[in-house]
Amino acid sequence: MDRELLVRARAGDREAFELIVVAKGEPLYRTALAILGNEADARDATQEAFIGAWRSLGRLRDVERFDAWLGRILINECRMALRHRRRVREVALSDAPDSPDSAGPPPATDSTDFDDAFNRLSVDQRAILVLHHLHGYGVREIAAWLGIPSGTVKWRLSRARKALAAELSDS
């Protein structure tokens, strides 16, 4: 990302920020879609991440870390999206018996066993798998995205893979 653009945006230049939105929109949306598996939620999470970034950009001390910082906001928004969706479904289906899938998202268009299994993982587990296996990020980059130590990344990655394998075998 162009450092000058970021500095301008941080200084309140809305046009500069809009250029950032254009440049980062697709990768951010793809990441959110892979994590959430739902177009509407991914779009909302992406929008809210940008809005949150604009609101907080003045406090970003190091523009070199913008990508990881924005990524963390996005993953927070993904968490929020999933929680809101879960709550809405619980209200709407309050009389329905609980089922293991009741908290999960509506099926994506091309729902597969993989999607069903992946959707049963926590957002953090989904995020770490997406960052590593979709974007190819290394442990250090993931640590920066998630703001956790590298050792924890390795452990969480291992746990996420095990959890996915377990879900796949169950399904």
Add this chain to the structure above:
Amino acid sequence: MNDDQLSRELSRRAAAADVPDVLPAVRSAIDTRPSPVRASRLAPLAGLAGVVAALLLLVIALPRLGPAADGLPSPSGGPVSATTRSGDFSLIITSARSQYEADEPVEVEASLVYDGDQGEATVGGANALIGFGIEQVDGTLRMEPAFDASCTPHTLSAGVPVVEPFSKSGGFSDDDPDAGFWREWFSDPVPTLPAGTWRVKALASFGLDGCRSVRTLEASIVVHVGPEPQRTPEIEAPTPDVAPTPQAPQVISCPPVRDSLGDVAPTVVDETGIVERCLAATPVGGPPATNPEGDLSVLQLEWSGSSCHAAARLSLARTATGYSLDITPTGGLCRMLNAAYAVRLALREPVPAAEVLVTHGGAPELGLAWWELAAHERPTATSTELDLVVYEQACANGESPEGRVVGPRVDYSEEAVTILFWVSPLPGGGDCPLAPGAPVRVELSGPLGDRRIVDGGIGADAVMEASDSLLALETSRVDEMASERFVAMVGGEECTSVVMYDRDVPTQEELEAAAEIPELLDAGEGFIEFGGYVSDRWLSAARAFGAIEAYGGRPKPWYIMMPGERLTLAQLDPFPISGGRTVWFAGFYQAVLGDSQCNDPTQTQPPADPESIPCPSADGRPAEVSIIDHSGLVSGCDAFVRPASPEEFVDVTNVGSDESTLEVRWEIGAICSSMPVHLELWGPFAYEFSGGLPNYALQVEERPTEGSVGCLDVVASQGVRLTLRSSVPAQQIEVFRTSGNRGMGQGRVAEHALHVEIASDTLEFEAGEPIDISALIVYTGPRSEVTLTGFDPNPAFGFQQLDGHDRQGPATHWDCEALDLVRDVALVLPFEKHGVFYPADLADSAAVEAYWAEPELRLPPGLYRFFVRAGGNLNGSCRDLEPRSIGATASIVVTVR
């Protein structure tokens, strides 16, 4: 599924839809939200605290234009908001309006913001961190928010708010008189409120360490639903130039100040007639009186002190040159820790803060002091004067307060003589190197008698017993601990193990000895053992002594103390408390002069095979107690049952001064019969570094049979008296009680009880298999909720290999941690690695690294005692734990095959 397959599936998933154009929505949103620059201008201070503070200032300065930041309805029906703060977290609740129509959805949302120094904070809590409750101001309806018990981890990026819109949650029972109303209200997911005036509350409750150390923030606003209510005159700001002149001082209540001992409310005694109302405020550590944002119609007042200073009386009066404002504590319990308090006064006429002379209890701007007995002082019952050394609590560039000490104020009671000093602070404050004290002689009104001497400056906990042979309490405690350790080392030479204790002040001799540290270390006269929470900073510190002096980027003052042959290093830790203030806490780490020879703690050697020893009852009844001794220590055993209740749930003592005999007692629930019990003794453990673990472990395993207990519902003692082959102090034996796969411990203080259990589904694991063990902690007693404060980690886990040397002892890094418990509600926590891991070969750094490489606990084959310790002080303080602390340890024995 392999990596390639996983990548392909995720790529398919990520490409499942076209990329939408989010720019219009983002553009629209940011058009209505402040830009980063505006936020920065509002926040000259670093971090969001500044933003919050600045916003608060702005809205109070412009009460008719901005949202009402005190949570009260805006006079215009416009935005209303309230903010609360705890540590590095802020909770902000806002409503777009304070006036809604009856069927109109309320536009309320709450934001939780972390603004600490770390890039982010991971907290544990319910699936939704923020819940909403409502309370009918003009009626009786009330609903508290509900949370699930999921203990979900949430990561809060610094400065990035987690926003929750208003949602309905809560619970009611069918016999609730308002059940019909609530059923109907919850059935409609649209966030509406019935007509009336409502207090809408946002509540965020989360743990800072998993789901432990729970922090709760609550912020509320008031909204009107339905026809606009007639406002009370108090809400309407009067015209500044028509300020009434009261006939008598006006007493105005301030919002309660949250304190760990409860909510207490400061009061304003206004002799000027210009105070319109008193508002809650967040202390920012500024001067005692300020005009926030330069607004002369608002005065922010800040003061600090112990909790007895929270309920202050703020007396405002006119003087010839301006105003005087006196802040006087009105009583309440005192604790050691200082806290900062603040309120804001909304004024009917402008008052420049510079014209307000702030005094404290009638004395000008005095700082608090603490004192200790002078080194030569030995108070006796006939003492009528005391030589003390007074120290300044504030930072003073290392200067003695001599010449600046004010006081004393001496309060007498039947139980105590409380002495309080103040110190006139240095102009402009200063840095915080350790400062010497000022000698002061205090004359008492009469002989001391058997009363305690209490330092009023640091609270009732700073107690020194008055007796003929007393040294300062802390010094005696050090000596007592040291003698225990030396007695234990029967076969060893000059040898000590870890001696750790806590206090927050050094003696004068210790200060003077500090300069000797480098020489002693350079001369190689001793070695140093570090305990600490295992994190990068501590591991690196342990590897290189020099590094610890600057860990965390902070300079570390050190000093030593040398009672007898010991050399103890003390590390002073800055200890942040509320309001941005800091006190200094000391962690002590042991070093040893001379060679360490702790390898032979007793004169016995463990036998090749464990010995089964019979334990007949003295009264000739069939023996129900058996013991297997792996240590070779026990030569004889006699069982007993007594009608009297033992003092402890399970306990071991020497019989009188005879260290060749041990008495082990445990509590049972009947006296007409004993309970079948199996004892097993392991040790001695020859540790070069013990990690605080004992030399022997004694398991008391209940093996109840049907009909063996319960014939009388009376608590009684059962036990054994063990004859030993060599002398062993009881303190060297860790006795623990188990029943099946549960280990149980109980601590009691007065009517308070803490029950601690450690349990596992299985007591046998395969080598390399993750060991899954949990702890359960329950408080019972008179309080519905209790906060136990102690040095972290709390609870603390550890293990000790019974047939080898691997072990992990919990260590502390001397942060004061709170363990929050609800009466009769079990807190369940999984085993967590922390502390110091000692492999059999202490030099085997690879084993240490392998141990810490993953959070799961895996161990090589062996027999292990796992334990958990929990507890703390009941009075909210981390100082002087013994008098009011409650705690318990529970252990189980696990085999790894």
